[in-house]
Amino acid sequence: MKRITKAVFPVAGLGTRFLPVTKASPKEMLPIVDKPLIQFAVEEAVDAGMTHMIFVTGRNKRAIEDHFDKAYELETELEVRGKQKLLDVAREVIPSHVTCIYVRQAEALGLGHAVLCARPVVGDEPFAVVLADDLIDSSPGALKEMVDVYERQACSVIAVEHVAREETSSYGIVDCGDAVGTERLINAIVEKPDPAVAPSTLAVVGRYLLTAEIFDELDGVTRGAGGEIQLTDAIASLIQKQRVLAYSFNGKRYDCGSKLGYLQANVQFGLRHPEIADELRAFLHRIENEG
Numbered sequence: 650m651k652r653i654t655k656a657v658f659p660v661a662g663l664g665t666r667f668l669p670v671t672k673a674s675p676k677e678m679l680p681i682v683d684k685p686l687i688q689f690a691v692e693e694a695v696d697a698g699m700t701h702m703i704f705v706t707g708r709n710k711r712a713i714e715d716h717f718d719k720a721y722e723l724e725t726e727l728e729v730r731g732k733q734k735l736l737d738v739a740r741e742v743i744p745s746h747v748t749c750i751y752v753r754q755a756e757a758l759g760l761g762h763a764v765l766c767a768r769p770v771v772g773d774e775p776f777a778v779v780l781a782d783d784l785i786d787s788s789p790g791a792l793k794e795m796v797d798v799y800e801r802q803a804c805s806v807i808a809v810e811h812v813a814r815e816e817t818s819s820y821g822i823v824d825c826g827d828a829v830g831t832e833r834l835i836n837a838i839v840e841k842p843d844p845a846v847a848p849s850t851l852a853v854v855g856r857y858l859l860t861a862e863i864f865d866e867l868d869g870v871t872r873g874a875g876g877e878i879q880l881t882d883a884i885a886s887l888i889q890k891q892r893v894l895a896y897s898f899n900g901k902r903y904d905c906g907s908k909l910g911y912l913q914a915n916v917q918f919g920l921r922h923p924e925i926a927d928e929l930r931a932f933l934h935r936i937e938n939e940g
């Protein structure tokens with residue numbers, strides 16, 4: 650069984666739900682307190698043992714490349730000023746054993762198309778797909794837990810969690826057999842079904858471990874929900890040929906693709922941030938009491 654060393658981050662999306670802030674800046678660079686969403690995603694992949702980070706980018710995404718690059722001017726300036734702690738923060742954005750690779754998705758044809766753009770770099774290996782919008786607060790990280798499942802079961806693994814029935818039209822929804830511990834065999838998967846016809850309320854969250862056979866399926870899928878090439882549709886074909894497991898991860902997920910989820914994550918992480926936790930807690934009490 651091949652080890653998973655590559656993680657694909659589809660980051661070409663326009664981020665229209667966060668306009669105007671995303672007019673000229675990538676939504677993946679939105680901070681949770683002081684760290685961009687994409688850095689949380691990369692750290693989770695590194696903690697799960699991955700060494701090659703493949704970003705599928707588009708126009709206006711230069712900031713992501715700069716973020717994971719060496720910042721000579723900044724480092725020199727901090728060195729001159731003797732700001733060692735900040736220098737460490739800037740340098741530790743990415744460990745030296747990790748390689749970043751950038752692939753361009755010229756047209757926004759959907760998540761499945763973005764993943765297919767990474768095929769020449771991934772090759773014939775199992776790999777992870779990580780959607781930075783879904784911030785999962787857990788230790789060990791959800792991807793690490795999924796790698797353990799993959800190593801035990803030697804098949805694709807997809808993270809899932811229950812959502813309210815009225816929300817099924819925002820997610821890939823799976824129909825599964827009975828749970829065996831934290832895993833279930835996926836019998837069917839459908840992209841963004843109407844609540845009235847959704848086969849369950851078990852939703853796909855943005856963490857996938859996929860075998861390389863998914864690329865052949867992606868090659869074959871036609872435009873699906875929203876007129877896009879959907880990863881979900883390729884997974885629906887894959888389950889006809891291979892086992893694919895749904896995994897209920899530990900920890901809390903924040904939907905940072907929505908304004909409310911993003912703000913909730915900021916409050917939660919802020920309440921844990923050593924520099925601001927106490928004052929933020931006091932502030933929240935104060936505004937609550939003021940009604």
Ligand code: G1P
Nearest residue numbers: 760783819820821853854855881
């Ligand atoms: C994508 C997938 C969907 C999945 C979701 C998780 O949708 O297509 O199946 O449930 O991510 O966040 P998007 O949120 O990009 O519309």
